[in-house]
Amino acid sequence: MRQIAAEVGVQAGALYLYTPDKETMLVDLLRDHMDELIKAWDAAEPPAGPVERLDSFVRFHIAFNLDHADAVFLSYMELRNLGPENFAVIEGLRRDYENRLESILKAGQGGGFFAVPDTKLATMAIIAMLNGVNTWYREGGRLGRAAVGDIYWDMVRKAVAV
Amino acid sequence: MRQIAAEVGVQAGALYLYTPDKETMLVDLLRDHMDELIKAWDAAEPPAGPVERLDSFVRFHIAFNLDHADAVFLSYMELRNLGPENFAVIEGLRRDYENRLESILKAGQGGGFFAVPDTKLATMAIIAMLNGVNTWYREGGRLGRAAVGDIYWDMVRKAVAV
DNA sequence: ACAGTATATGAACAAACGTTCAGAACAATC
């Protein structure tokens, strides 16, 4: 709390004008992040076909995560430091988001566009794979964001192809 | 340290007979884990062809991570709490392991078995995807380990296919 | 100018932290 206060340029006690305690501050941050993520995807209005929608999702997810690297990092590192009820809230939002990906996969599977052995596992696999970008991507590195999006989309596309 | 001591059934001070300080204890744990991981893979003697080797790697990685879930969790959660030099050591070992996967991909790429846009990114993508299993897999769940291995291998195989 | 509200300080609190150390308990050796 003292570190956060210093970063904001304030004394530690002043933070308690804005949050009842530390865990609430964290859970608010994580909830805001997840809300923003879901809202941003829902507002993206991706194209109609399952393949195009999956393409959109891959690029959206990578771009959003890189644009919110700190929040993503917190979400995955500090989630376990939440109490059970707060944990459940954030995990629920995460599942909401994952379900949007699974819906795409299911639709594509039903329409014969995809051939995934298990849509739930494919969802988890794709999300984990995309999240991995944040661990190694550095701005100004060998590949730009667009190139990374292309490469990952190529792998995802083939992974779920018939 | 007091929690660890209690778990072992000892007083906190007694731990300092075995480790000079907390960070050394952590880095020793992580180094042992990585050493064991690399040694286990090197001892696995996978088959000759790139496709078969990649198959072996996918199943090996999933199985090993599930058998060492606690150590894997620590490796990814506590890595950032290491000092720069210790961090570099563990990261180096991790890269050693990742390079073994990339070697398979390069060999398969050269031989025309795989068609990955970028072997480095494919390495990171596959590792991240496989690591994800630990976040959701529960013993006695819907799918057994063998089934999970089959499903993930199917996705990886297609993702890198020509 | 003044009252009222919102915002900040900085000192204090108890608890938890990593770590140290004198001494007790234990085990092995002669």
Added chain:
DNA sequence: GATTGTTCTGAACGTTTGTTCATATACTGT
């Protein structure tokens, strides 16, 4: 059974932790 070396305890240390609160400062509308 005394000696020596190893292992552990339990209390203590100095810091850091999250949080509270009396008090001060800054802002807003009349």
